[in-house]
Amino acid sequence: xxxxxxxxxxxxxxxxxxxxxxxxxxxxxxxxxxxxxxxxxxxxxxxxxxxxxxxxxxxxxxxxxxxxxxxxxxxxxxxxxxxxxxxxxxxxxxxxxxxxxxxxxxxxxxxxxxxxxxxxxxxxxxxxxxxxxxxxxxxxxxxxxxxxxxxxxxxxxxxxxxxxxxxxxxxxxxxxxxxxxxxxxxxxxxxxxxxxxxxxxxxxxxxxxxxxxxxxxxxxxxxxxxxxxxxxxxxxxxxxxxxxxxxxxxxxxxx
Numbered sequence: 329x330x331x332x333x334x335x336x337x338x339x340x341x342x343x344x345x346x347x348x349x350x351x352x353x354x355x356x357x358x359x360x361x362x363x364x365x366x367x368x369x370x371x372x373x374x375x376x377x378x379x380x381x382x383x384x385x386x387x388x389x390x391x392x393x394x395x396x397x398x399x400x401x402x403x404x405x406x407x408x409x410x411x412x413x414x415x416x417x418x419x420x421x422x423x424x425x426x427x428x429x430x431x432x433x434x435x436x437x438x439x440x441x442x443x444x445x446x447x448x449x450x451x452x453x454x455x456x457x458x459x460x461x462x463x464x465x466x467x468x469x470x471x472x473x474x475x476x477x478x479x480x481x482x483x484x485x486x487x488x489x490x491x492x493x494x495x496x497x498x499x500x501x502x503x504x505x506x507x508x509x510x511x512x513x514x515x516x517x518x519x520x521x522x523x524x525x526x527x528x529x530x531x532x533x534x535x536x537x538x539x540x541x542x543x544x545x546x547x548x549x550x551x552x553x554x555x556x557x558x559x560x561x562x563x564x565x566x567x568x569x570x571x572x573x574x575x576x577x578x579x580x581x582x583x
């Protein structure tokens with residue numbers, strides 16, 4: 329029903345009509361609209377399928393991610409629910425657990441595992457959403473590309489360049505190539521990279537902060553993970569980020 333009518337068509341009345349029952353009867357099985365939306369999100373994610381790739385953790389991450397992407401893109405109208413609804417249904421949690429296990433095989437755990445998981449998961453959902461809502465997904469993509477091609481070349485040369493390529497680009501090839509960029513930045517780690525917060529009251533850049541950084545063999549460049557709270561990162565795992573207080577950043581890799 330969602331595939332045919334979109335989320336606006338997902339109502340108790342419409343569902344009851346499809347099932348040949350009364351709208352109030354549905355409330356005996358689901359917890360209102362919110363419960364109905366959770367069931368839709370669960371139904372979509374439970375369709376994710378992937379092949380086992382053996383001991384290659386990166387290949388397994390890629391296989392699971394693509395399986396999840398295919399499940400999501402098969403039901404584009406449900407994407408907003410997948411982004412906002414959380415379900416404890418076992419079939420729904422299975423892909424997430426499988427992705428976490430594959431990522432943990434790279435040597436990650438705790439916070440580093442969480443960061444890697446959220447990064448890959450965000451790519452999956454964002455790619456599906458961008459693909460299915462972009463101007464080029466319209467019924468007449470050539471009209472869009474022609475409009476972009478007509479833009480001033482001195483001001484928008486790169487927009488014109490990628491629009492011409494995007495018109496004939498294969499979504500699967502794009503997804504795999506983009507995921508490879510992420511996996512390249514997620515090399516396997518030996519042990520757990522240190523990610524310790526600066527002790528409370530220690531001002532970044534102060535003599536005490538520098539002394540602490542030196543004694544622990546840590547980088548002297550703070551990384552702001554939680555608002556203005558800096559984090560010290562071991563030099564062996566540090567790639568200098570762009571420091572900013574408004575947009576938290578993290579190293580491209582920890583290994």
